Amino acid sequence: MSEYKLLINGELVSSSSGKTVDDIGPASGQPIAQVPESSVEDVNRAVAAAREAFDDGRWSSLPHSARAATLEKLASLLEAHTGELAELESQDAGKPIKLARDSDVPFAIDNLHFFASAARHLAGIASSEYTGGHTSIIRREPIGVVASLAPWNYPFMMAAWKIGPALAAGNTVVLKPSVETPLSTLKLGELALEAGIPAGVLNIITSGAGVAQALGSHRDVSMVSVTGSTESGKHIMRAAADTIKHVHLELGGKAPFIVYEDADIEAAANGAVVGGYVNCG
Numbered sequence: 130m131s132e133y134k135l136l137i138n139g140e141l142v143s144s145s146s147g148k149t150v151d152d153i154g155p156a157s158g159q160p161i162a163q164v165p166e167s168s169v170e171d172v173n174r175a176v177a178a179a180r181e182a183f184d185d186g187r188w189s190s191l192p193h194s195a196r197a198a199t200l201e202k203l204a205s206l207l208e209a210h211t212g213e214l215a216e217l218e219s220q221d222a223g224k225p226i227k228l229a230r231d232s233d234v235p236f237a238i239d240n241l242h243f244f245a246s247a248a249r250h251l252a253g254i255a256s257s258e259y260t261g262g263h264t265s266i267i268r269r270e271p272i273g274v275v276a277s278l279a280p281w282n283y284p285f286m287m288a289a290w291k292i293g294p295a296l297a298a299g300n301t302v303v304l305k306p307s308v309e310t311p312l313s314t315l316k317l318g319e320l321a322l323e324a325g326i327p328a329g330v331l332n333i334i335t336s337g338a339g340v341a342q343a344l345g346s347h348r349d350v351s352m353v354s355v356t357g358s359t360e361s362g363k364h365i366m367r368a369a370a371d372t373i374k375h376v377h378l379e380l381g382g383k384a385p386f387i388v389y390e391d392a393d394i395e396a397a398a399n400g401a402v403v404g405g406y407v408n409c410g
Contacts, residue, residue: 131162133311135171135335136318138178139328144337145170152312155223162221164311167337172303172344175332179274179301180349182329189271189299193252200245200296203324207238210320214313218285221312222409229285234313237289244293251298271299272375273351276344278365279314280356281307282409287356288314292331300352301330303344307357308336345369352377384408 132149134141143149144165151160165171183189188196207214215230224233255267277291284306295302306314318333334340341361345353345368352375355365362380369376384404388397 130160133162133164133315135165135167135175136315136321136331136333137171137175138332139322141319141322144168144335145174148337150308152221153309154220156220162312164315164335167305167334167340169337169339169343171334171337172340172347175303175334176274176276176344176347176349178329179303179332182327183271183273183301187327188296188301188330191299193248193250196297196299197245197248199325200241200248200293203321203326204238204241204245206320206324207234207241207317210316211235211238214285214316217312217316218310222281222284222310224409225406228407233283233286237286240286240289241293244297247294248297269298273300274349275300275302275352275354276347276350277302277304277354278341278344278357278361279304279306281309284310285313285317288317291354291356295354296326296331301332303332303334303350305334305336305340305344311335341365342368345374346371348372350374355379 134143144167146166146168148166149163150166152162152164153159154161211230211234215226215234218224218229218233219226251269256264259265275295277295279287279291288304288306291304292302304314314333315335318331321331342364344350345365350372353365353369354377355362356379359380362378366376366378386401386404388394
């Protein structure tokens with residue numbers, strides 16, 4: 130059975146507690162891998178690494194073209210491992226292999242190519258005299274350490290969506306995948322090292338007691354981004370309030386389906402089945 134590691138400060142490491150949990154494959158209900166069970170101490174280690182990496186400018190002060198080139202290299206490495214990533218996604222999330230191989234993984238990689246290109250266009254300062262006698266200046270700056278919590282239904286795609294824009298803009302990231310589906314994201318961390326992303330710029334931890342709360346409340350986290358349940362979002366908002374963080378929330382039901390009286394019932398039924406499976410239930 131495969132064993133995975135956390136990515137903290139440019140190293141693949143075990144949890145500070147040494148604890149692991151079985152990752153369960155939905156097809157069999159049996160363990161398919163072992164992953165570290167993160168602790169609050171792991172949160173502190175990851176955030177400290179991300180904060181140091183941001184403050185010393187090893188990523189944010191790079192030329193935009195250099196950040197873009199590194200993200201392009203990561204996207205290309207992921208592309209070379211499409212088959213492996215698709216298998217992990219299928220085994221871990223229960224997706225049909227064709228969907229993971231032909232849709233989810235390639236789409237996520239294409240998104241990273243897009244964000245890499247976008248990094249080249251974030252430079253510069255815009256100014257204009259919108260009102261007589263007053264000059265307005267727009268300066269684009271990274272915000273700092275971004276903590277991102279991703280959901281279980283599109284694990285790899287959401288990981289790409291979480292890290293791509295944040296890294297392109299010069300931020301550092303602590304990413305936590307869902308407890309149910311961490312494997313493709315942990316593999317992404319391994320490839321991020323190979324791509325040359327500097328130590329501390331991207332950190333990946335797993336779920337564990339108090340981990341989400343600690344990320345939301347940590348004083349060195351500048352922004353927290355959550356895709357998940359409404360209840361999870363409420364907890365994170367409360368945790369973030371004391372330090373007045375920027376908060377980005379995508380919450381609630383993932384597959385609403387409304388059928389009107391005059392609908393084509395056969396088409397609606399087919400749409401419900403397809404939509405349900407594509408969205409993982």
